[in-house]
Amino acid sequence: MSNTPHDNLHARFQLAFSGFQLETDLQLPGSGVTALFGHSGSGKTTLLRCIAGLQRPDSGFLQVRGQVWQDSAQGVFLPTHQRPLGYVFQEASLFPHLSARKNMDYGRKRAVQAANDAELAAIVDMLGIGHLLDKIPAQLSGGERQRVGIARALALKPQVLLMDEPLAALDLKRKQEILPFLEHLHRELDIPILYVTHSPQEVTQLADHLVVLEAGRVVASGALAEVLTRLDSPMAQGKEASSVLQVKVWDHEPEFHLSHVGFAGGVISLPYQQATAVGTPLRLRIDARDVSLTLQQPAQTSILNVLPASITGMAQPVAGQVMVRLNLGGVPLLAHITQKSASVMGLRVGMAVFAQIKATAIV
Numbered sequence: 001m002s003n004t005p006h007d008n009l010h011a012r013f014q015l016a017f018s019g020f021q022l023e024t025d026l027q028l029p030g031s032g033v034t035a036l037f038g039h040s041g042s043g044k045t046t047l048l049r050c051i052a053g054l055q056r057p058d059s060g061f062l063q064v065r066g067q068v069w070q071d072s073a074q075g076v077f078l079p080t081h082q083r084p085l086g087y088v089f090q091e092a093s094l095f096p097h098l099s100a101r102k103n104m105d106y107g108r109k110r111a112v113q114a115a116n117d118a119e120l121a122a123i124v125d126m127l128g129i130g131h132l133l134d135k136i137p138a139q140l141s142g143g144e145r146q147r148v149g150i151a152r153a154l155a156l157k158p159q160v161l162l163m164d165e166p167l168a169a170l171d172l173k174r175k176q177e178i179l180p181f182l183e184h185l186h187r188e189l190d191i192p193i194l195y196v197t198h199s200p201q202e203v204t205q206l207a208d209h210l211v212v213l214e215a216g217r218v219v220a221s222g223a224l225a226e227v228l229t230r231l232d233s234p235m236a237q238g239k240e241a242s243s244v245l246q247v248k249v250w251d252h253e254p255e256f257h258l259s260h261v262g263f264a265g266g267v268i269s270l271p272y273q274q275a276t277a278v279g280t281p282l283r284l285r286i287d288a289r290d291v292s293l294t295l296q297q298p299a300q301t302s303i304l305n306v307l308p309a310s311i312t313g314m315a316q317p318v319a320g321q322v323m324v325r326l327n328l329g330g331v332p333l334l335a336h337i338t339q340k341s342a343s344v345m346g347l348r349v350g351m352a353v354f355a356q357i358k359a360t361a362i363v
């Protein structure tokens with residue numbers, strides 16, 4: 001028996017290839033983006049393939065929003081074509097001779113469940129592809145093809161959307177173009193999106209929930225802000241270690257080209273967010289390297305953001321460097337400092353400090 005809440009996704013799989021074992025028992029939220037992060041070969045694609053029914057595990061249980069799709073103990077295994085899911089790969093694999101519109105219709109006509117014309121119009125709108133519908137794939141850029149591929153997946157009214165490195169084949173410019181559409185999807189869709197990526201930037205920009213896989217096992221699974229800042233998480237080890245803060249726009253100071261945002265840990269100043277009204281929620285990524293620590297509140301400093309914090313953990317990812325986990329009014333934040341500074345300041349867990357955050361460092 002499973003005690004999965006009905007709107008969640010519960011995926012428990014055991015599978016052995018020669019030299020690799022997947023063993024997961026994941027309870028994921030029933031909406032929002034769950035990023036699956038892990039080194040090459042950690043089992044991310046295999047996990048998605050198990051969810052899609054493309055890979056049959058030795059034993060498995062899968063329940064998606066109250067529906068059991070698979071239960072090896074009961075001999076239940078829905079084949080892929082009976083699972084209401086969308087799968088988006090690195091490359092959109094559209095039919096080359098069909099227009100974008102016909103590519104979307106092709107899947108719709110054959111599906112058990114598909115979007116009606118009004119729903120399809122909303123999907124087209126959400127992905128900004130209305131002007132591309134009569135073009136064939138060769139007339140589209142890589143990013144546009146990917147957007148059509150996502151629309152085609154959504155046209156099947158999936159209960160879950162699986163995305164396997166959907167931006168990996170695109171150059172930086174195309175990535176930047178498509179990310180706002182993915183953010184839009186995230187806000188509009190009320191289904192779970194499982195998103196495989198190697199990119200910490202995509203994780204911090206899109207994910208609500210983060211699962212870290214290592215050698216086929218889940219080493220961390222939880223809310224993004226929490227897992228990102230766990231000192232034992234691989235994401236908190238490297239140069240790209242960062243934290244995410246959910247904040248609200250407080251007010252603007254256009255004469256200084258600044259905006260001020262608030263969260264439980266205080267108020268932060270950042271470059272002017274001209275287009276955002278007071279009260280708008282924002283997500284800030286703060287690189288651990290852009291946070292420094294001081295024991296006393298500095299009287300005069302060019303750094304605008306000095307927030308009281310307490311140290312909740314310390315780790316040494318590499319010799320000479322220390323990653324400090326801070327608590328700012330209940331919100332975790334990482335600071336990456338030198339071992340010498342940590343030693344000179346006598347930093348230890350439980351100490352009260354001030355976190356200095358460079359305003360320009362905030363995205």
Ligand SMILES: Nc1ncnc2c1ncn2[C@@H]1O[C@H](COP(=O)(O)OP(=O)(O)OP(=O)(O)O)[C@@H](O)[C@H]1O
Nearest residue numbers: 017018019020038039040041042043044045046047
């Ligand atoms: N059909 C298969 N038969 C045997 N071994 C397989 C099979 N599919 C995957 N593997 C192995 O399982 C392991 C996990 O592969 P998987 O593709 O899931 O990793 P990944 O985390 O998605 O990697 P990447 O980030 O490189 O895409 C690898 O060691 C791979 O070689």
